[in-house]
Amino acid sequence: MSTRIVHELTYEAPLADVAAMLADPAFRDEVCVNQRATKHSVSIDGVQGDPMKVRVEYSQPTDRVPGFAKKFVGSEVDIVQSETWTSPDRGDIHVTIPGKPGELVGTAVLTEKDGVTTETVTLDITVKIPLVSGKIEGLIGKIFGSAMRAEQRTGVAWLSR
Template identity: 30%
Template sequence: MALEATTTLNYPVDQVAAVFADEAFQRHVSELVGGKLESFAIDGEVAGAFTATVVRQVPTGRLPEIAKKFVGESLKVTQVEAWTAPEADGSRQADITVKVAGAPVDVAAVQRLTADGSTTRIELTGKVSSSVPLLGGKIADAAEPMVGKALNLEATQAEAWLAGEIV
């Protein structure tokens, strides 16, 4: 199933990227959905190419009942973002993978931060897949809206974070 989203933030790319690489921000996003940040690590310097690994425990309350029977009350979600160094205009890109422990769902996405003066256009494209024979398409279809909302939530919360509306 395809993921696609675009939004614009009224902040430059370097500030937006720094927020995505901020442990306090990632904790905020995790708690906003009723989850918990289990671990957060940055490999490399945020001013250049770096990799962020975010491990969250998220509640399964919004999943269909049949899915909750298999996965329980929460899921462990590992999100790895491999960020490129900034281009000449400041734009940069992250290859994102999301693995859900105990659930046959994988996400592969690309998030592009495009500099447009003092604003940043965030474009997200990707795919949700499932390795379950015969039912994989249905599982991916059911997971896609939730994954899309989660990735979009980060972008919308980043603007509020930069505006100082969240502490």
């Protein structure tokens, strides 16, 4: 089993501007800072449609994680987010938590209507821990929902500059 989350990030900007933002390492750095990452690194190779490969490695504090989950994750969790953008409007996402039995796999799709771009992120969360996998998948979904809201706030500010 897995848990699916779908999150929409809306930007008052054309698709080309949002795609360029997502391809900018400085934007990705700023997102990590705004997501409370204790450390991070960003690499972007290629250009969209080439395909463009994005890799974001970061560590998150777990001070907001419920007690039942802390024994699985510790005081900090490392996250590796890999994206492959085969076009400016579609990317495949794979998120792993090294050393932990879980992953997130999905897509990011950009659509534009009347100069407003929506990024729809769909992720299937899978945790392989008997008895508590559903609870942990739900928790990961909430954490990534919060992370995506931070990314959207960062993106809105970025695009208004």
